[in-house]
Amino acid sequence: MTTESATPLEPMAVVVMGVAGCGKSTVGEACARRLGWHLIEGDEHHSSSAVEKMRHGIPLTDEDRAGWLARLGSLLRQEAALHEGAxxxxxxxxxxxxxxxxxxxxxxxxxxxxxxxxxxxxxxxxRPEHLFPASLVTSQFATLESPIGEPNVLRVSATDPLDEVVATVVAWMTSSDRSPK
Known part of the structure; x- marks a missing residue:
């Protein structure tokens, strides 16, 4: 079997997702660096009222998240218009x-x-300096609807070594076969 170096056929966008503490920022930053893509750190785009709620241990509602998701979608769309990965x-x-x-x-x-x-x-x-207190982890698990089975989703274990996670993600994103593994 021959292994060829694959590159994305077109600019791509990927969301590194999961509950608080799963390593989204660490994995996202490492993947963006490896792929040469722009990193959009979702936490930087919360409204000030949402940040205050989280700092006080109050879970966000769907309404709190609506504007945030719209901003993130707009940023992703802008990156796509620039033909750069995100x-x-x-x-x-x-x-x-x-x-x-x-x-x-x-x-x-x-x-x-x-x-x-x-x-x-x-x-x-x-990580006590983070805006998200440990008291909110339970609410994140209560809110989580597993994406397994949805299109274009790759599940990786958040406890695997970072290098392995990044290699898996980069291989999936640069392969012509992006079916879930």
Whole structure:
């Protein structure tokens, strides 16, 4: 079997998603660097009222997230118009949130960083400077609608070594066969 170096056939966009503590920012940044794509850090685009709610341990509602998802979709659409790849970090916990992003970029792909609640809780508790308190991890798991079975979704374990996760994502994004693994 011959291995050839594959490159994307067209500029692509991918969302690195999952609950708090799964490693979205770390994986997203590493993938963007490896792919040479623009990183859009979803947390940087929350409204000030949403940030305040999270800082006070109040879970966000669908209404709180609507404007945020619209901003993120617009940013992804702008990157597509520039014909540059983009990696977005975004929890995208519900199907309706993912569909809102898909509406902005129809061939959008999602990398689901799957993690158990106990590990996510420990990771979030270990970063007290982050805007998201550990007390909200439970609400994230309660909100999560698994993307497994949706189109253009790759599930990876959030506890695998970073290099392995990034290699898996980059191989999937640069392969002509982007079916879920």
């Amino acid at each position: 990696v977005l970090t975004c929890s995208a916990l519900k199907r309706q949130y993912r569909d809102a992003l898909r509406a902005a970029v129809p061939e959008l792909r999602f990398v689901f960083l799957d993690i158990d609640q106990q590990t996510a809780q420990a990771r979030v508790a270990a």
